[in-house]
Amino acid sequence: NCFNTSSVESVIEEIISFNSSCAIVIKSTVPVGFTKKIRKKYSLKNIFFSPEFLREGKALKDNLYPSRMIVGESSDLAKKFSSMLIQGALLSEAEITTLCTDSTEAEAIKLFSNTYLALRVSYFNELDTFCQSKGLNSKQIIDGVSLDPRVGDHYNNPSFGYGGYCLPKDTKQLLANYSNIPNKIISAIVESNETRKDYIADTIIKRKPKIVGIHRLVMKEGSENFRDSAILGVMSKIKGSGIKVIIYEPFLHETNYLNSEVINNLEEFKAKSDIIMANRMSDELEDVKTKIYTRDLYNNN
Numbered sequence: 001n002c003f004n005t006s007s008v009e010s011v012i013e014e015i016i017s018f019n020s021s022c023a024i025v026i027k028s029t030v031p032v033g034f035t036k037k038i039r040k041k042y043s044l045k046n047i048f049f050s051p052e053f054l055r056e057g058k059a060l061k062d063n064l065y066p067s068r069m070i071v072g073e074s075s076d077l078a079k080k081f082s083s084m085l086i087q088g089a090l091l092s093e094a095e096i097t098t099l100c101t102d103s104t105e106a107e108a109i110k111l112f113s114n115t116y117l118a119l120r121v122s123y124f125n126e127l128d129t130f131c132q133s134k135g136l137n138s139k140q141i142i143d144g145v146s147l148d149p150r151v152g153d154h155y156n157n158p159s160f161g162y163g164g165y166c167l168p169k170d171t172k173q174l175l176a177n178y179s180n181i182p183n184k185i186i187s188a189i190v191e192s193n194e195t196r197k198d199y200i201a202d203t204i205i206k207r208k209p210k211i212v213g214i215h216r217l218v219m220k221e222g223s224e225n226f227r228d229s230a231i232l233g234v235m236s237k238i239k240g241s242g243i244k245v246i247i248y249e250p251f252l253h254e255t256n257y258l259n260s261e262v263i264n265n266l267e268e269f270k271a272k273s274d275i276i277m278a279n280r281m282s283d284e285l286e287d288v289k290t291k292i293y294t295r296d297l298y299n300n301n
Helices: 006-018 034-041 059-064 076-087 103-134 138-146 167-177 185-206 230-240 266-272 283-291
Strands: 024-026 047-049 069-071 098-100 211-215 244-248 260-262 275-277
Touching (some): 006 034, 034 047
Parallel strands (some): 024 047, 069 098, 211 275
């Protein structure tokens, strides 16, 4: 539940072995207070933290059209660095909101931002769990809730849980930073994601299929990443009940992944699967809709 920052520290040590006075900007997500600790440990003055806010599958677009820039320093050096980021963007300086803070506050901004996104995912997932359990129409209820402009109709599509590069590790890191600090919401966000994955797995297990097909390990359209994908936890529980799991994932070139058969012939995969789990619906599954289990209500990420 805490980041291993050894790789970041090793790079910092390598940099200062060449030039101890150069500016160092940390962009890797780190625990709250890390930069301050490093500044003291290595007697560095020109080191600060500046987080990235890049969506999975849209990293280039988010660099060229940044929603905001956070720089954990208020010095002339920090202003020079932020001007370099603006030069690399396709927006004008007037179109980009830039906030200069201390590095510790910038570290907290990154973790709290991602944890809020995880909270939003968990909220709509728990709403969907309620609707499935009560036989209600999830989409109608989400549409109604989203009409409130304070809620909005974005980032509200149910899923098998949050996963990927940032949300699982950042929520757990923030929770670790809360050690000895009263909290209920932060710990609940982490727990909620595990509860959702358990619920999805139990729903499939109750149908007693012989073979469950997993259509894509990547959780988002346009992504090539399935690190800490929510479907991996769901798969583990389904296999633990004795049900065979097969995988369709074009980014996998091996024939076996996590002790599950990989079938990258789509038609063979469809034919062998009794139920096909798809975190996000795809046009290539239209001909086997009766086999599909998905919670994708809006056909978006």
